[in-house]
Amino acid sequence: MAASKMKHARSQPCIIPGGFAVLPIQFSSDSGAQHKLYVKEHKVRAEKSSHRPLDRTLFVLNIPPYCSQAVVKELFSQFGCVHSVELRDHPGSSHESGPKLSKFFKPAEKKGFKVGYIVFQKSRSLKAAKSHPHNEPLVVCTEEHPVKTGVQKWIQQYRESFIQPEKLQEIVDSFMEDYDNRKEKEEEQQRKEAELQQEDEEGWVKVTKGHKGVKARPHSEAANKRTLHKEMRKKKRKELMNFYTWQHKNTQKEHIAELRKKFEEDKQRIALLRAQRKFKPY
Amino acid sequence: MKKKQPVAEDEEEKMSPLHASQEEESDAPVKAKRSKPDSDEKDVVYHPVKLSRSDLYRPPTAEELNQLKEAESLFHCSLLKMQMEELLKEVALSEHRKLQIDTFIQTVTKLLQTVPDSPEVEVNDLSWLSDAVKIPFLLLPKTTKGKFHMTPPASVDLIGSYPLGTCTKPRIMVDLAVTIPSDVLHPKDVLNQRYPRKRALYLAGLAQYLTSCNDIGPMRYSCLHGNRLRPVLLLTPPDSSSFTVRLHACPPPGFFKPNRFHPQRNNIRTEWYTGLQNFQSESSEPPTPHYNSSVLGDLLPRAHLQFLSAIRSQCSAFPEGMALLKVWLRQRELDQGTGCFSGFLASMLLAYLLTTHRISNTMTAYQLLRNSLNFLASTDLTVNGITLAKDPDSTAPSLAEFHSGFQVVFVDPSGHLNLCADMTACTYKHVQHEASVSMQFWDDPTVDGFHSLLMTPKPMIRTSDHVFQLCELVKLQSTCKKANLLNELMDQSGNYVDAALPFILSLLQQGLGQRISLLTHSLSPVPEWSVESEAPKHKAQPPLSFGLLLRPELASSVLERGPPADSPKAAEFRQLWGSRSELRRFQDGAITEAVLWDGESMCQKRLVPKQIIAHLLQLHADVPESCMRYMGAMVDDVIKTGNETTGEEESLLVVQAYDDLSRKLWQLEGLPLSITAVQGSHPALRYTQVFPPQPLKLDYSFFEREKVSRSLLPKEGKPCPAYVTPVTVICHMEGSGKWPHDRLAIRHIRAAFQISLGELLNKHHDYTCRPCASHLDVWKDGLLFRIQVAYHREPQVLRESMNEAGLLIVRDNEEAQALETITIHKPLLTSTLHGLQQEHPCFGAVCRLAKRWLGAQFFSEDVTEDTADLLVASLFLQPAPFTPPGSPQVGFLRFLHLLSSFDWRNSPLVVNLNNQLTATDYTEIKNDFMASRESLPVMFIATPKDKKMSLWTKRAPSVQMLQRVVIVAAESLKVLERQLMDGSQIQDVRVVMRPPLEDYDVLIHLDPKQVPLLSQAVDAPSINFSRGTRAIGKILPGGALPVIDYNPVTLYLTELREAFGDLALFFCDPFGGTVIAVLWKPKAFASMPFKTSQMSARSAAVTGDEVSTLPNVEAILEDFSVMGKGLVKSVDARTEKWSF
Secondary structure, three states, X not given: OHHHHHHHOOOOOEEEOOOEEEEEEEOOOOOOOOEEEEEEEOOOOOOOOOOOOOOOEEEEEEEOOOOOHHHHHHHHHHHOOEEEEEEEOOOOXXXXXXXXXXXXXXXXXXXXXXXXXXXXXXXXXHHHHHOOOOOOOEEOOOOOOOOOOHHHHHHHHHHHOOOOHHHHHHHHHHHHHHHHHXXXXXXXHHHHHHHHHOOOOOOOOOOOOOOOOOXXXXXXXXXXXXXXXXXXXXXXXXXXXXXXXXXXXXXXXXXXXXXXXXXXXXXXHHHHHHHOOOOOOO | XXXXXXXXXXHHHHHOOOOOOHHHHHHHHHHHHHHOOOOXXXXXOOXXXXXXXXXXXXXXXHHHHHHHHHHHHOHHHHHHHHHHHHHHHHHOOOHHHHHHXXXXXXXXXXXHHOOOOOOOEEOOOOOOOOOOOOOOOOOOOOOOOOEEOOOOOOEEEEEOHHHHOOOOOXXXXXXXXXXXXXXXXXXXXXXXXXHHHHHHHHHHHHHHHHOOOOOOOOOEEEEHHHOOOOEEEEEOOOOOOOEEEXXXXXXXXXXXXXXHXXXXXXXXXXXXXXXXOOOOOHHHOOOOHHHHHHHHHHHOHHHHHHXXXXXXXXXXXXXXXXHHHHHHHHHOOOOOOOOOOOHHHHHHHHHHHHHOOOOOOOOXXXXXXXXXXXXXXXXXXXXXXXXXXXXXXXXXXXXXXXXXXXXXXXXXXXXXXXXXXXXXXXXHHHXXXXXXXXXXXXXXXXXXXXHHHHHOOOOHHHHXXXXXXXXXXXXXXXXXXXXXXXXXXHHOOOOHHHHHHHHHHHHHHHHHHHHEXXXXXXXXXXXXXXXXXXXXXXXXXXXXXXXXXXXXXXXXXXXXXXXXXXXXXXXXXXXXXXXXXXEEEOOOOOEEEEEEOOOOOHHHHOOHHHHXXXXXXXXXXXXXXXXXXXXXXXXXXXXXXXXXXXXXXXXXXXXXXXXXXXXXXXXXOOOOOOEEEEEEOOHHHHOOOOOOOOOOEEOHHHOEEEOOOOEEEXXXXXXXXXXXXXXXXXXXXXXXXXOOOOHHHHHHHHHHHXXXXXXXXXXXXXXXXXXXXXXXXXXXXXXXXXXXXXXXXXXXXXXXXXOOOOOEEEOOOHHHHHHHHHHXXXXXXXXXXXXXXXXXXXXXXXXXXXXXXXXXXXXXXXXXXXXXXXXXXXXXXOOOOOOOOOOHHHHHHHHHHHHHHOOOOOOOEEOOXXXXXXXXXXXXXXXXXXXXXXXXXXXXXXXXXEOOOOHHHOOOOOHHHHHHHHHHHHHHHHHHHHHHHOOOOOOOHHHHHOOOOOXXXXXXXXXXXXXXXXXXXXXXXXXXXXXXXXXXXXXXXXXXXXXOOOOHHHHHHHHHHHHHXXXXXXXXXXXXXXXXXXXXXHHHHOOEEOOOOOOOOEEEEEEOOEEEEEEOHHHHHHHHHHHOOOOEEEEEEOHHHOOO
């Protein structure tokens, strides 16, 4: 619908070297200045995640801070149905997802300029977006879709920060239940592995491929270091340091070198202070 | 380094056969540096020394070995020795300068020999003097008897420090004694100022002759150590003024009999002085000791020089010792002015110590200084005078007689002259105090003795807790009249300032009593005036300043309890305090005389000394309060709260509320785990919050209400509601196996604890609580506490992670550090500083002033609250060379001085909290610091708990910001001190709190309505907006929660910094600032190639195949107003400053 109109527009899209199309964007229809969005089809050699299908994802640079996910979705739906929007601080592959968190436990998001990965329903929307003429800016805040900024937004934020204690308790409970389940499963797994290591009635132990449940060696770095340290100490105790003549000579040489260094240091310190006129009393 | 090394090596090898002493050795690197013109002087930074392998391990010579051994055994000392040698080089006269002086002296001597004779006239007849020259003397009374004529001097001799070799830079003074031929004088001239007047005339005659000579620059008169009876003529060569020759006119040696100048004899007759008929006999005339000593002083300079030369030839380190002593005195402003501890006096003191074998001839300059300070600290010359006279003749006065005439006694080798005649007891006490304090610092291995003794100036305004000035000195005439000081006035030949000063000092000492530990006064500076003008009047001298060193525990007491009504001392007490004294009955049943001063709040109580001084001066000295400028609390205004207090009371209220809450938390029952600690971590809980939170009573109609959670909401379109500061409290829960070992799970469990804490507090104590994921807000008595539950193993859990091989590794990360800072370090710092406040009652106020200044000057983002508190703490814990600050004002001045003068680049600031660090810790900290200077924060602050990291300054300030802080602090200090000490300046201390806005690129002006802390602004606006609070009534527990921690300005700033932090810096005064200053980062405005990771707020320009990007300034400026809609009034882009 919107895309078909675009084809007849007189103005040409602006494509800069590197393959990015420039989309101007302004906050409201009466703003005087524009930011420039740089859009390009999402192309990487190895995209593992299925969230960003290569043929339907638009990569957008320089999204202003007042454009939330919903706003971006709204803005780009003129090029075709938007499936999902992902806003990030920096370009890069998507996060590995941990357990699902409620918004109250998520770390605070940075509200700066973002890069976006917009997944359309259809791949032809990409083309529509890229061929948007460069003198028709996108407008963020329109009468149909007002965007709150400044004091209004902060008041809204403040209102939204409230949570009922009961609700919070519920979130905590469900998370902990989930957590306990996971823990239990892990323990189960471990117990199974441990069982496997047990001798069977004929005295055989089944040796499996090294797995993390197996305790063959100390399992943390600190413990590793401790053992290493112990070994070193043992070695040192055996070694004689003042047995050969060259060892004697070496220690003496080191001592003098140390003194020389100290003396030079002092001299430099004084010279430095003198250079800064630090000895002028008034 | 590679390039530099050969030069240094060459230098050393050339020197090595020569270097007999260490000095030459230490010259080498500097010479090497100078030979390299490209080495930038500004950029000298300490680099860890790197010597090449061949250099380190080359075979040592025997000589070098010795030297190294010596340096090793005296490691600390050798550094000090080098430092002192450098200092001596700075103050010693160069050979070139000496040559200049010698030739000039020769010219002057030759000229003086050719002074023409003049006919004999009456002393009163001044007609022979031309108009170009005036007599350097105040002729009061107008006439005296005697005849006078000019004739060439009998002899011209060098005296004083120059021939002795103890003359030092700066202010080089060469003394030249001109002997008045005996036929000009008469033995009876001792009487009635005849001799002093003849001497003045003789100088005027010389001046008249010398004006015609081209070899001499403009001449000026002055007087010796401010004694107006002893004028001198100052000569400088016409081309340079780097030194001054001081011409003294003296009688021929032995012309007057010394016994005429006995301190109990009279040489000024009342009849002559007052002009009234007097029926007293000569024997009942009052003694004139000061007059006598001023005449006698003229007779002896040659003898003194001889005596000192003999001493000097015995002790080789004498000149250097003198130089150090002079530097020490000068840094303490003791070496100039009336009654000063002059260089001459210092050399006599050294001579005394040498002749009495308290120091030996072989000692070094360092030891001479140490021993003289030790002597000064331990000897009280106001009670037990000392004498240099070996076997005085029978006519010489005894020490007791000297004590009856003078306050301080130090008798010269002749046995007749008191060298300390003009010194007041207070000045000597001052010297003594300084000496004993200096000895303490010297003995303390943790203090840099060299710096605090010899390098740090101690002006009165930065040394004394309170300072006041007497402005109109004419008023002291009426003091003399009221206190009946005619005899003193005669003795001081009409100088009413000097005559009244001892009286005023003793009056104040008596009145202030136990409240002060030291009373000092400024030495009135030596006047200098051109030969063409009349001698200045006594009132022309600048105001007299007095400094008080307070005893913090007693100084602010409002009650002066006197003796019981029936005791004989009661009359004395009543006499001292006049009508203010009244009978009072005390709780212990005693009825005593007492004076009650006004003072309800702490800030009024701090000014009790002012009330006392004003009252006493008015009552006994007839000096009205309008003549007095009292600088005790001039800067305190900027931290005044609405209730006209400086916040001590409010802080106390917060602390009490917190104590109550913490007790209630401890007593809670029914929690799954018990509470192990409740700790405050907010500045308000250590008395250092600039504007401590005040209990609020809310006007509900002002807000929107959120029914479900019983909370209030800000209303759109109304001014921003009053800001409610959350006071953070950390609540540690007991460790237990039940705690999960997972970061997310711990966070959820903490939230669960916060919920149940809230429920319990609400149930038992009816506080309104609102738990959320990260904290629990508790509304209690109009204050808001924010409780955060902490689990001590959480940082450890955050640090642990599993690597690919399934190995558990522990890695420090920012998240863990931040958590540790909040839950461990901050509470600890808070409790430690809380303790410091108990010890030093004005600690909190100093912190608050300091932070107010930092905020006003836009530095609060860089020098954070905790950093500022630590800096101030260091002023109290390591006050050398001062004593711990006793008033907010002096503390603030020293804070500025610390910021501006500390060598942040080359030394760590060690804050010895709780006195936990020992001397070895100090060296350890210093060595660690030196070894890894480059990687450490620019501002390095070490505390007992944090010796290597400088936890609080890790993030900020940056080098550039620190530089700016240093510059602004130095400038503020200069302006403030000038204003405080000079009454003629415009009196507006807030000048130092108004930042210059010219340097910034964009100014964002905010709507005052939306700035909740507007009333805390430096220049508080006259109109204030209703912010939904009511005048204080009874505050009931419970009720709806107010709008908490809602400040549009900080929200806006965070958004700006997050969005444009790479492009610009944003500055704002957190305390009611209505302007945000923006500074573009020059780096960001350089053209950059197109990169997907660096496109924030930039626009691309295509030239051929290249794509370069620049910040999209127009759009950014519009974003400023879009993002701050409702808050921003206007965005003022100073485009003339930048163009792209």
